[in-house]
Amino acid sequence: MKSYAVGIDLGGTKILTALVERQTGEVIASVKKKTKKEKGPLNIVQKMKDAVEELFEETSVNKEQVSSIGIGAAGQIDRANGILIGAPNLDCYDLNIRDLIMSHFEIPVYLGNDVEIATIGEMKFGAAKGCDDFVCVFVGTGVGSAIVKNGEIIRGATGTAGEIGHIIVDLNGRPCACGAHGCLEAYASRSAIEKRIEGALKKGRHSVILDYLEPGKSITSGMIRKSIEREDELVTACVDEASDYLSGGIASIINFVNPKLVVLGGGLIEAVDYFYKNTIKKAKAKSLPVPASKIEFKKAALGDFSGVVGAAFLEDRKL
Ligand SMILES: [Zn+2]
Numbered sequence: 001m002k003s004y005a006v007g008i009d010l011g012g013t014k015i016l017t018a019l020v021e022r023q024t025g026e027v028i029a030s031v032k033k034k035t036k037k038e039k040g041p042l043n044i045v046q047k048m049k050d051a052v053e054e055l056f057e058e059t060s061v062n063k064e065q066v067s068s069i070g071i072g073a074a075g076q077i078d079r080a081n082g083i084l085i086g087a088p089n090l091d092c093y094d095l096n097i098r099d100l101i102m103s104h105f106e107i108p109v110y111l112g113n114d115v116e117i118a119t120i121g122e123m124k125f126g127a128a129k130g131c132d133d134f135v136c137v138f139v140g141t142g143v144g145s146a147i148v149k150n151g152e153i154i155r156g157a158t159g160t161a162g163e164i165g166h167i168i169v170d171l172n173g174r175p176c177a178c179g180a181h182g183c184l185e186a187y188a189s190r191s192a193i194e195k196r197i198e199g200a201l202k203k204g205r206h207s208v209i210l211d212y213l214e215p216g217k218s219i220t221s222g223m224i225r226k227s228i229e230r231e232d233e234l235v236t237a238c239v240d241e242a243s244d245y246l247s248g249g250i251a252s253i254i255n256f257v258n259p260k261l262v263v264l265g266g267g268l269i270e271a272v273d274y275f276y277k278n279t280i281k282k283a284k285a286k287s288l289p290v291p292a293s294k295i296e297f298k299k300a301a302l303g304d305f306s307g308v309v310g311a312a313f314l315e316d317r318k319l
Helices: 041-058 097-105 114-125 189-201 221-229 233-257 267-271 273-286 290-294 303-311
Strands: 003-009 012-019 025-035 066-073 076-077 082-087 092-095 110-113 134-139 143-149 262-266 296-299
Touching: 003 041, 003 114, 003 303, 012 041, 012 303, 025 041, 025 303, 041 092, 041 097, 066 097, 066 114, 066 303, 076 110, 076 221, 082 097, 082 303, 097 110, 097 134, 097 221, 114 134, 114 143, 114 262, 114 303, 134 267, 143 233, 189 221, 189 233, 189 267, 221 267, 221 273, 233 262, 233 273, 233 290, 262 267, 262 273, 273 296
Parallel strands: 003 066, 066 110, 134 262, 262 296
Antiparallel strands: 003 012, 012 025, 076 082, 082 092, 134 143
């Protein structure tokens, strides 16, 4: 009986793999590795293979009991052919991940993207369990989103629907990595907040975040939380600004899609409750009265594991 699947969350900094019991969504074992994209795409593939082998070694589960390996990658993907088309955060282009992993394990392999797997995880066992009509918004290095209608993720004509990070919130605004100007991601992501804080520090503004910052290291969500707890003026202002923009983006989605529920996740949301609470309060206030009267907000419930749990269910989706 094949009651397990392997889920892999392939991100720019880490590769998280897990052996998941498909009935309950329980993570039986997990292995984490650093991505180290500078070593090249084949090294990333090798690390995924090693991590999956370690999962089998750590548990009494063998590959005959595993129905599939699901991989969610941070990038543009060709679902039908299992190809990672372009992933700047991984430095991988036109990489046939599916065949490379499948030929090694002889288990069916399915490829999705990182937002898709986290959304599937939250839908099956997390904050959106039992809800078939919702939007997930994940705030991290970027801002990602997925729209679920009737229990299915809406893909759009080219499979790229849900790019909330690139809705334009300021016509003549900040440049975005996508080439446009004024995208939400350039205002509301953790990286955007970091840039604002760093810019102000360079200009000589004081902040208690300096107590946590080590030279050469970047600002973490934890440092942001601690600074807000100490009522730091600069960090609070930067987070408030991000929340103003994010709530505007979410209000637009509420008006446009009219979902029952908005699930918010990602490192910054999980670590900084102040950011989460203010964002949902403002989003509700900015939405039209009728959709706002019914909307519900929840924090993602599976944390780091939402992606790997969701990836274990990629085999069930329609292509
Ligand atoms: Zn953009």
